[in-house]
Amino acid sequence: MLSRHNTLMLEPSPTDGLTRASTSESLLGSPDYAVLRARAHNLRWACVDMDVIPLTAADPDLPAPQQVVEHLAQYIASPHFSYGPAGGLIEFRAAVAQHFASTKNCTIDPDAVTATNSAASAITLVARHLLKQGDEVVVQDPVDFLVTESVRRAGGTLRLWAHDQGRFTLDGLAAAITPRTRALCLCHPHNPMGSLWSGAEVRAIAAFAAALGIEIISDEVWSDVVLDQRAFTSFAAMSGSGATPWVVYGLSKGYALAGLRIGAVLAPSVARAAEFRAQAGFDHTIEGASTLSQVAATAALMHCDEWRAAFLSHVAQQRTHAATRLRALAGVELSALPEATFVLFPNISATGLACETLAARIEQFARVRVVPGSPRWFGHAASGHIRLSLATTRATLDEALDRITASWSSIIDVTHKHSK
Ligand SMILES: Cc1ncc(COP(=O)(O)O)c(C=O)c1O
Known part of the structure; x- marks a missing residue:
């Protein structure tokens, strides 16, 4: 699925055990990543390098409901x-x-x-x-x-x-x-x-x-x-x-x-x-x-009540899944699961890195973009956090989390120079 540091090809229907689409996800339709790369601006697919997955601005990757x-x-x-x-x-x-x-x-x-x-x-x-x-x-x-x-x-x-x-x-x-x-x-x-x-x-x-x-x-x-x-x-x-x-x-x-x-x-x-x-x-x-x-x-x-129900069920599953995977990373704390929204906002202070530095290193090493908890985005009290959007497919979310997990030791290694 990934030709690393070149381009990213995300398939709509993953078949392996980890990334299987839920029933609710299959009711939602599949993202067309070529179209998203052309149309999805505001920190998303059209604004990042071809091999970067943008879990950034809160805008679903999913196509609009068919009835619309x-x-x-x-x-x-x-x-x-x-x-x-x-x-x-x-x-x-x-x-x-x-x-x-x-x-x-x-x-x-x-x-x-x-x-x-x-x-x-x-x-x-x-x-x-x-x-x-x-x-x-x-x-x-x-x-x-x-x-x-x-x-x-x-x-x-x-x-x-x-x-x-x-x-x-x-x-x-x-x-x-x-x-x-x-x-x-x-x-x-x-x-x-x-x-x-x-x-x-x-x-x-x-x-x-x-x-x-x-x-x-x-x-x-x-x-x-x-x-x-x-x-x-x-x-x-x-x-x-x-x-x-x-x-x-x-x-x-x-x-x-x-x-x-x-x-x-x-x-x-x-x-x-x-x-x-x-x-x-x-x-x-x-x-x-x-x-x-x-x-x-x-x-x-x-x-679109049926679409919305499927979307909510999908988001809830993405949230629980991503929270479990993020909590397994050294220095990441996520106390309560969100009751609403499709974003996660983990505290990353225990990594010893500023959130801007951590976000930059996640992009450098894992080729995933997240939003740092900077004053510009969320005010001063967001410091020490990053925000990730989950409104994508399970396959894309898992691809992003696989990359972050695989690179985590380099990402948080402060002796490593940030080179990008
Ligand atoms: C709290 C809040 N208000 C407003 C908006 C923007 O909504 P709209 O796209 O309808 O302008 C967002 C988008 O992230 C948001 O999080």
Whole structure:
């Protein structure tokens, strides 16, 4: 499968015992690596050397669900690509509302939903809508850079919510609040730690914020990748209880649609959604999501339950398998398995290497790229960690882990010079 340091040929249906595809994996379709090498940017296949496996940006290698492809083909068969409604197609907004009702424990008015060009753009638009220059915003530390970057771009000043052994508790939140705190900008489920709050925790955070008159922006782009049949409670369920949650959603993680750049903002009320759309420029066609992307997303939400179940089962198996293999490496610690997401975030401090150095050496010796826990990606509290994405086939994951395992002694040998 591997012609080392030359090119990598990954086969879709591995046959050996170690890398056998699960039943769920076979329902998901096979990646076309030649296409991924041409199309998958953002630190992935199109951006690395031909022999490198990128377990980097959180974007599945899997092809989109077949029903999405069919609905797009049907739509394109009548080739009128006219402007759609400012806030998004009613079918899309209704599908998001129904999806939140059936999977996230809340009732949403479709008119409170606005279709956006990605979750990343949605967080930034909401932050710009709510914040003025210098307002303080509490964010978790560590957290995916898109959360902090969106707050910064909106002029907000970051206040860091430190975790307590991997959990973000109310005590930690209280310590981050000042009289100037205007909002919480949260990542739920959490990237990169893979944790999620229980319903009781969500209620407690919402009540805490409501008592202080603080707005909540909850980035729930990972809420479709909650594992082991755990329940997920959206902050959107807290509307009406005195809290004013703004929920950000997207389909890049749960349905492999990253390049379609499709997401949504769920405002705390229909009236506030209308103000948001007017202020952000939706009513003037300055903002808005592509109708094609909304058609694809609607098909995903309405017709792909079986695909999603297979995907979740596959991700859960990948997680457990990869965790066992990584824990066998000297200096790698992975205490709790992620409850959600398809990333692992092991602590590698015991190797004695900085995470940037370790990541560089993994690429040098094993020809696998991972994301270092640098401030640029996840904030200062990520130091001493690396992040690996598992949203690929078992064969590709095992190929990457085989290479890392085989080279581990060289990777962590500090007397070895980094030569690349
Ligand atoms: C927490 C978080 N928010 C937002 C995004 C980006 O989502 P989208 O591709 O819809 O912009 C990511 C992607 O990794 C993420 O981890």
